[in-house]
Amino acid sequence: MYAIEAVNLTKKYGDFVANEDINISIVKGEITAIVGENGAGKTTLMNMFFGLQKPSGGELRVQGKEVSFNSSLDAINCGLGMVHQHFKLVPSLTVFENILLGTEIKKDIKISGKLSFKSPIIDRKQEKKTVQKLIDDYKFELNADDIVENISIGAKQRVEILKMLYRNVDILIFDEPTAVLTPQEVDELLVSFKELKKQGKTIILITHKLREVLEVSDKVVVIKRGRVVGSRATKETSAAEIAKMMVGREVILNVNKKEKDACQNKVVYCVKNLCTENNFGKKVLDNISFEIKEGEILGVAGVEGNGQSELVRVLSGLMEATGGSVHLYNRDITNKWPAELRSSGIGIVPEDRYAQGLCKDMTISDNLIAGYHNNEKLCRHGLLLKKEIEDVSDSLIEKYDIRIAERNGNVSQLSGGNAQKIIVAREFDSNPRMLIVSQPTRGVDIGSIEFIHNKILELRDENKAILLVSSELSEIMNLSDRIIVMYKGKIVGEVQGRNADSEKIGLMMAGVSAE
Amino acid sequence: MNLLSNILYDMIYHSAPLILAVLGGLFAHKANVLNIGLEGMMLMGAFSSTLFVMLTGNLWIGVLLSVLCTLILGLIFSFFGITMKSNFIITGFGINIFVLALSSFMLKYLQMANINVSSIVNVTNLKINIPFIKDIPIVGSLLSGHTLITYISFILILVVSIVMYKTKFGVYVRVVGENEEAAKSVGINSTAIKYAAVLIGAALCALAGANLAVERMALFTNNMTAGRGFIAIAAIYCGGAKPVKSSIYAVIFGLAKSLAINLALFAGPVSGLFEIVPYLMIVIVLFAVSAVESRRTKIRGFKLE
Numbered sequence: 030m031y032a033i034e035a036v037n038l039t040k041k042y043g044d045f046v047a048n049e050d051i052n053i054s055i056v057k058g059e060i061t062a063i064v065g066e067n068g069a070g071k072t073t074l075m076n077m078f079f080g081l082q083k084p085s086g087g088e089l090r091v092q093g094k095e096v097s098f099n100s101s102l103d104a105i106n107c108g109l110g111m112v113h114q115h116f117k118l119v120p121s122l123t124v125f126e127n128i129l130l131g132t133e134i135k136k137d138i139k140i141s142g143k144l145s146f147k148s149p150i151i152d153r154k155q156e157k158k159t160v161q162k163l164i165d166d167y168k169f170e171l172n173a174d175d176i177v178e179n180i181s182i183g184a185k186q187r188v189e190i191l192k193m194l195y196r197n198v199d200i201l202i203f204d205e206p207t208a209v210l211t212p213q214e215v216d217e218l219l220v221s222f223k224e225l226k227k228q229g230k231t232i233i234l235i236t237h238k239l240r241e242v243l244e245v246s247d248k249v250v251v252i253k254r255g256r257v258v259g260s261r262a263t264k265e266t267s268a269a270e271i272a273k274m275m276v277g278r279e280v281i282l283n284v285n286k287k288e289k290d291a292c293q294n295k296v297v298y299c300v301k302n303l304c305t306e307n308n309f310g311k312k313v314l315d316n317i318s319f320e321i322k323e324g325e326i327l328g329v330a331g332v333e334g335n336g337q338s339e340l341v342r343v344l345s346g347l348m349e350a351t352g353g354s355v356h357l358y359n360r361d362i363t364n365k366w367p368a369e370l371r372s373s374g375i376g377i378v379p380e381d382r383y384a385q386g387l388c389k390d391m392t393i394s395d396n397l398i399a400g401y402h403n404n405e406k407l408c409r410h411g412l413l414l415k416k417e418i419e420d421v422s423d424s425l426i427e428k429y430d431i432r433i434a435e436r437n438g439n440v441s442q443l444s445g446g447n448a449q450k451i452i453v454a455r456e457f458d459s460n461p462r463m464l465i466v467s468q469p470t471r472g473v474d475i476g477s478i479e480f481i482h483n484k485i486l487e488l489r490d491e492n493k494a495i496l497l498v499s500s501e502l503s504e505i506m507n508l509s510d511r512i513i514v515m516y517k518g519k520i521v522g523e524v525q526g527r528n529a530d531s532e533k534i535g536l537m538m539a540g541v542s543a544e
Numbered sequence: 545m546n547l548l549s550n551i552l553y554d555m556i557y558h559s560a561p562l563i564l565a566v567l568g569g570l571f572a573h574k575a576n577v578l579n580i581g582l583e584g585m586m587l588m589g590a591f592s593s594t595l596f597v598m599l600t601g602n603l604w605i606g607v608l609l610s611v612l613c614t615l616i617l618g619l620i621f622s623f624f625g626i627t628m629k630s631n632f633i634i635t636g637f638g639i640n641i642f643v644l645a646l647s648s649f650m651l652k653y654l655q656m657a658n659i660n661v662s663s664i665v666n667v668t669n670l671k672i673n674i675p676f677i678k679d680i681p682i683v684g685s686l687l688s689g690h691t692l693i694t695y696i697s698f699i700l701i702l703v704v705s706i707v708m709y710k711t712k713f714g715v716y717v718r719v720v721g722e723n724e725e726a727a728k729s730v731g732i733n734s735t736a737i738k739y740a741a742v743l744i745g746a747a748l749c750a751l752a753g754a755n756l757a758v759e760r761m762a763l764f765t766n767n768m769t770a771g772r773g774f775i776a777i778a779a780i781y782c783g784g785a786k787p788v789k790s791s792i793y794a795v796i797f798g799l800a801k802s803l804a805i806n807l808a809l810f811a812g813p814v815s816g817l818f819e820i821v822p823y824l825m826i827v828i829v830l831f832a833v834s835a836v837e838s839r840r841t842k843i844r845g846f847k848l849e
Contacts, residue, residue: 100728100731101728101729101731102730102731105731113729117723117725117726117729118723118726119718119719119722119723119726120722120723121718121722122715122718122719126715127726130715130719130726130727130730130732131727131730131731131732132730133712133715135712149711149712149713150706150710150711151710151711151712151715192730305842306842307842308837308840308841309840310840342843346844347843347844348842348843348844349842349843349844350842351842366844
């Protein structure tokens with residue numbers, strides 16, 4: 030008997046088919062990895078497993094019985110639990126309150142001997158004890174009393190896992206669990222997987238990172254464009270084979286980078302003792318100093334939430350610095366607004382492409398000139414020149430291989446990869462002297478990742494200075510000439526890109542300083 | 545001395561309806577439902593309580609019926625705002641205009657300038673004097689001689705604090721407001737929680753209205769809430785939606801109203817000008833709180849999440 034069995038499972042949104050005739054059998058007590066590119070339909074499939082979406086066709090069986098879930102609660106009651114990529118936790122509550130959410134323990138009021146009834150007041154002491162015992166049972170490192178917003182991402186994930194284990198689930202679904210973890214935290218999580226497997230739990234792991242798949246899973250299922258394209262026992266396959274199934278062609282897993290020495294080059298960008306605070310008056314950037322030379326890529330590594338976002342915001346003019354200075358070729362540009370930064374020759378690829386990089390409801394050509402619309406070629410006497418703008422966007426669309434249905438369509442119709450390419454085209458083509466690039470390939474398909482990486486390297490070879498911030502450590506390591514590591518708003522270490530060691534960077538990301 | 549006593553007494557007197565509206569509005573605010581219909585709900589409480597007292601001839605039946613009427617108004621707001629997912633501002637605004645129009649229309653229809661029920665309700669008898677305390681100077685005028693709903697409003701500050709932070713319902717309200725997805729993922733019915741939050745607000749606003757009209761003056765005049773619902777929203781916002789802190793802001797606005805009335809006695813021909821004191825106060829306090837907030841943030845132009 031299988032733990033979960035999908036038979037011809039299909040999900041359609043109007044004309045768009047997200048999943049088509051999926052047949053998967055998950056063996057009890059095994060770890061099954063489901064891999065595929067972004068947008069291949071993995072998450073839709075899991076949402077159907079967990080009752081968040083209803084299938085348009087086909088059958089789903091849990092422990093041999095056909096089921097139809099109306100909500101995730103039905104799934105939990107059937108013994109299915111899911112740990113989401115974006116945690117569903119309440120930041121202001123404690124660890125134990127989050128784990129027991131929905132199943133609170135209430136205080137008993139005892140009136141002499143036998144007579145007792147439940148009061149509406151929550152028994153926090155008892156709740157804490159229950160959760161601490163659960164934590165100890167599974168040998169997790171966690172404190173039941175901590176407030177969730179103060180604990181690390183890895184710890185938050187453990188809270189999510191415990192939330193499911195407390196509800197007695199046998200099958201655990203993990204959606205991209207390692208996307209936000211340090212290398213060490215990933216290792217710890219993989220150990221937890223093995224521990225859970227030993228205790229008889231069935232695990233489904235959704236990921237696009239092949240290292241974890243090979244290390245921990247028993248079986249690999251590959252999904253592409255909403256269909257199962259392959260299924261292998263992990264022992265009998267290789268990273269290259271899985272990658273080929275995912276993309277449909279041979280993929281170069283490593284970027285081809287020309288090594289060169291930038292030490293003697295001129296300093297382009299110089300940041301000194303930069304500081305800023307968040308809304309609560311806490312220092313989120315603490316004495317950040319670095320230099321970038323011509324033809325150099327400086328990578329900023331770190332676990333998300335350690336000040337990288339704030340650094341990019343301050344450097345791109347979206348947030349004010351409370352102290353320190355920023356210079357571009359000896360010109361002071363500290364606390365300048367984005368328009369001034371752009372006109373002084375800085376290209377900006379922001380962290381969140383839809384919040385800060387694009388206007389979703391405007392046309393592609395409008396987005397391709399956004400931020401550069403004061404350029405004399407595009408705007409005369411305060412009026413935008415339509416024909417010139419269209420010429421410029423046509424050439425950019427061609428040059429950066431942006432796949433669109435129509436030039437005057439909205440950006441919201443584009444896939445993540447093509448939307449990102451619009452920003453890349455706009456910023457890279459403005460002939461900047463220096464580039465700030467943040468999370469350039471988040472949620473982008475492998476083909477576009479290759480393309481964007483090559484463009485970044487091209488600019489480096491044209492002697493531009495580039496600041497690269499990314500939460501994907503492999504991206505930083507593949508592209509950067511030098512890497513600085515941030516932890517709690519400070520730079521805790523610097524390594525050369527050429528002989529970077531992920532182990533060492535991982536330790537620094539976790540706050541263990543280099544020496 | 546006498547003036548000070550009067551100011552303090554009036555401060556409590558004018559704070560009571562504000563505190564009730566603040567405590568009621570808190571739940572919706574915490575559950576991430578923007579209820580600007582507090583003003584309309586309060587006016588509904590004032591209008592319907594007086595009307596029903598006139599029709600039934602009994603004070604407490606009148607108050608009870610007015611709570612029911614306002615709950616229906618709360619249901620209408622919830623249905624449109626929560627179930628049908630319409631815009632909260634427009635829905636709340638609709639509630640406010642609807643009640644104002646309804647009460648004016650009814651007054652016209654009944655051919656009355658206002659509804660006076662002083663023949664049924666004797667206002668002086670409703671004031672509860674606390675023995676011993678009433679004889680202490682200053683404190684006596686502060687604590688004694690108020691009406692039942694006034695006392696209830698101050699006791700509710702404590703009750704609401706306990707409900708909000710110690711019970712399951714309070715936790716759920718906060719969870720729904722903070723991360724609705726988290727609430728849904730463990731099977732909490734977020735829609736029901738939001739409805740409950742709005743309805744608690746409606747019930748307390750009805751009491752606030754009844755306190756304002758029937759209990760204090762035995763009188764309903766057109767648009768008598770005069771923006772108190774909006775003052776309550778301002779107090780919730782300034783106090784960060786914490787029961788005690790927001791109530792303190794409500795008392796501050798009560799003090800402003802009390803000062804305006806008591807000082808106007810000495811102002812002679814320009815006494816009408818003092819009417820603006822509470823509203824001016826609101827603008828100043830809101831400005832000060834926002835200024836402090838925006839000084840703290842270093843983020844330019846765009847809003848985070």
